[in-house]
Amino acid sequence: MQKLLLLGDEALAQAGIDAGMSGIYAYPGTPSTEITEYVQHSKEAATKGIRCTWSANEKTAMEAALGMSYAGKRSMVCMKHVGLNVAADPFVNSSITGANGGMIVVAADDPSMHSSQNEQDSRFFGNFAMIPVLEPSNQQEAYNMVHYAFDLSENLQIPVLIRITTRLAHSRAGVERMDSKKQNEVSLPQNLRQFVLLPAIARKQYKTLLKNQPHFERESTISGFNQFTEGKDKSLGVIASGIAYNYLMENYPDRNVPYPVLKISQYPLPRKMVEKICYECKEILVLEDGYPLIEENLKGFLGNSLKVKGRLDGSIPRDGELNPNIVGIALGMPDCKGKDIPELVAARPPSLCVGCPHIDSFLGLNEALLKYSKGRVFSDIGCYTLSALPPYESINSCVDMGASITMAKGAADAGLIPAVAVIGDSTFTHSGMTGLLDAVNDKSPITVFILDNYTTAMTGGQKSAATDKIENIVKGLGVEEAHIRIIKPLKKNHEENTKIISEELEYNGVSVIIPRRECIQTLNKRVREKFKNKK
Amino acid sequence: MKIDIILAGVGGQGILSIAAIIGVAALESNLFLKQAEVHGMSQRGGDVQSHLRLSDQEIYSDLIPQGKADMIISVEPMESLRYLPMLSPDGWLITNTKPFINIPNYPAIEDVLAEVKSYKHNIAIDADNIAQELGSPKSANMVILGAASPFLDIPFEKFENAIKSIFGKKGDDVVNVNLDCLRKGREFAEKNK
Numbered sequence: 001m002q003k004l005l006l007l008g009d010e011a012l013a014q015a016g017i018d019a020g021m022s023g024i025y026a027y028p029g030t031p032s033t034e035i036t037e038y039v040q041h042s043k044e045a046a047t048k049g050i051r052c053t054w055s056a057n058e059k060t061a062m063e064a065a066l067g068m069s070y071a072g073k074r075s076m077v078c079m080k081h082v083g084l085n086v087a088a089d090p091f092v093n094s095s096i097t098g099a100n101g102g103m104i105v106v107a108a109d110d111p112s113m114h115s116s117q118n119e120q121d122s123r124f125f126g127n128f129a130m131i132p133v134l135e136p137s138n139q140q141e142a143y144n145m146v147h148y149a150f151d152l153s154e155n156l157q158i159p160v161l162i163r164i165t166t167r168l169a170h171s172r173a174g175v176e177r178m179d180s181k182k183q184n185e186v187s188l189p190q191n192l193r194q195f196v197l198l199p200a201i202a203r204k205q206y207k208t209l210l211k212n213q214p215h216f217e218r219e220s221t222i223s224g225f226n227q228f229t230e231g232k233d234k235s236l237g238v239i240a241s242g243i244a245y246n247y248l249m250e251n252y253p254d255r256n257v258p259y260p261v262l263k264i265s266q267y268p269l270p271r272k273m274v275e276k277i278c279y280e281c282k283e284i285l286v287l288e289d290g291y292p293l294i295e296e297n298l299k300g301f302l303g304n305s306l307k308v309k310g311r312l313d314g315s316i317p318r319d320g321e322l323n324p325n326i327v328g329i330a331l332g333m334p335d336c337k338g339k340d341i342p343e344l345v346a347a348r349p350p351s352l353c354v355g356c357p358h359i360d361s362f363l364g365l366n367e368a369l370l371k372y373s374k375g376r377v378f379s380d381i382g383c384y385t386l387s388a389l390p391p392y393e394s395i396n397s398c399v400d401m402g403a404s405i406t407m408a409k410g411a412a413d414a415g416l417i418p419a420v421a422v423i424g425d426s427t428f429t430h431s432g433m434t435g436l437l438d439a440v441n442d443k444s445p446i447t448v449f450i451l452d453n454y455t456t457a458m459t460g461g462q463k464s465a466a467t468d469k470i471e472n473i474v475k476g477l478g479v480e481e482a483h484i485r486i487i488k489p490l491k492k493n494h495e496e497n498t499k500i501i502s503e504e505l506e507y508n509g510v511s512v513i514i515p516r517r518e519c520i521q522t523l524n525k526r527v528r529e530k531f532k533n534k535k
Numbered sequence: 536m537k538i539d540i541i542l543a544g545v546g547g548q549g550i551l552s553i554a555a556i557i558g559v560a561a562l563e564s565n566l567f568l569k570q571a572e573v574h575g576m577s578q579r580g581g582d583v584q585s586h587l588r589l590s591d592q593e594i595y596s597d598l599i600p601q602g603k604a605d606m607i608i609s610v611e612p613m614e615s616l617r618y619l620p621m622l623s624p625d626g627w628l629i630t631n632t633k634p635f636i637n638i639p640n641y642p643a644i645e646d647v648l649a650e651v652k653s654y655k656h657n658i659a660i661d662a663d664n665i666a667q668e669l670g671s672p673k674s675a676n677m678v679i680l681g682a683a684s685p686f687l688d689i690p691f692e693k694f695e696n697a698i699k700s701i702f703g704k705k706g707d708d709v710v711n712v713n714l715d716c717l718r719k720g721r722e723f724a725e726k727n728k
Contacts, residue, residue: 338623
């Protein structure tokens, strides 16, 4: 079969295309974005008619994927780890409804927070929902697991979570494809009440989920993704999950680890396999990229008699991504780190692009706010969060998608008047609309900036669900027309824009200012393509 | 045989085009390959790096162990120094000398270059200038790749073939100027190593 050079994200996407997936649902979020983009750019996916446009947010994506599963077809829903918080309601309840057509949830975690506000570990969410979780160690395994997970999901009638981390998502390696499968026909669940979670039905369904746990665990034992390798030296046993297994192997150039090794890539944990290595070895070293899930489980069911080394006892740092050196040191090897970084090397943080419309928006806002005390600007998730850094230092919060409007409202309720919210167009339709409705219903004295650059910029310029809809949405939610102001954020308009912003800051009710100008990145890309086509 | 390379630069400078050429050359030589990239927030003018690993045996880790990289290839001089903890004591530091200044506290360029030259195995090349002279300012990356090529255990014609296959669609002129840049970079490294 054909060998392709694919990112971990792309391997998941190609596998979906090959394994008979009928639809993929997602909102962009690093490091998960490239899964859906790959399907969007795939000619094969287009020929097969695979549904793949962006959803408004992760919750709508999860629910649509569940609907497709209800109708008997295979669906995939992809998000970054914090996206799973947004989709938590349908996610947790989907374990009670179960699946009909195969359903895969992909959560891409970001240990070390390369591009995120926390490093939560989605395996805990899988554990919480009590569904099978797969954690690939490399690109090929990621590919193979999608095929396996769709089958597992249909056989056991349960959604399956695939958890990856940044390093696998954004690393490329050769992947061999498997035979292509046909998509399922529409077929409804045999029991038409399966998805009706009325308490009486939900109680029954929940008992089924509990009864199925041993089946899930049996799968973890026999699927082949969890592997035990014998080792002569029983002074230590190593349990390594997902890509942590690679860092273990990296420390033994001849690939012969002297200790017994248990590679974990599927949950629930295979209890017998775990018990075997724990009883056989004097000490256990647990390697996992993320929170200490396995480590906590070991201590839980084997008590304190077993010596477990990992993130909890300090053998491995408590936070941050693993790497071969951290693992080597935990195995008692010398640190081979090279020369230190010379002192003259200065930090180079990311910054707003030259020509970015947000720059003009923030310069106007900064000036209009000069007459008030500092610390009244609540912001959100997107490129504009970079305005927290010098030279702008404009914003005072960035918590989760949509929190700008609601936090500004709460602060205004507390007496911080005026309070300002700054949110991007795509983030507004993701999670800002309901908060704005709250503010309108309460006549909260807040000024909301909806920065409209016609795109989801931070993740690379995906289509925004908000484009051409913002004024109508805002009007529909009840913001007075006189206080919906559209400005063009350009240097030459600075004075006029500042005046408009000042007027709205003084208004004792909800104002919405829409600074509107295309993202400089997507503009450049568009111009380049136009030029190319002309040639 | 294994080659571990750190590619360094600033978001938007296009370090991945160097990776793509080496990748094609490596696959043509039947080597295993793994390449960890940086996407997302850092791409907005921040420092970016990519770990490129080639081997005749299966590669496990996507990340190169610190102190084990055989080479740093950097399109920006200060960025080449940021990854020194990754470089093996016998490794090669290969960098462009043209600074990319988008921060107020960028150090004096003479100090940066002195630091580069204090490293045992270094090639410091004004790739922007060479690419400009050859008539293709955008091909500085290929000059740097050429400068790295004598230290990569891959036949030189594999790099030439990779350029032909990747730039082929853009016509013979583009292919030829990129080949010129590659050769010029190699020539410089052979003379100055």
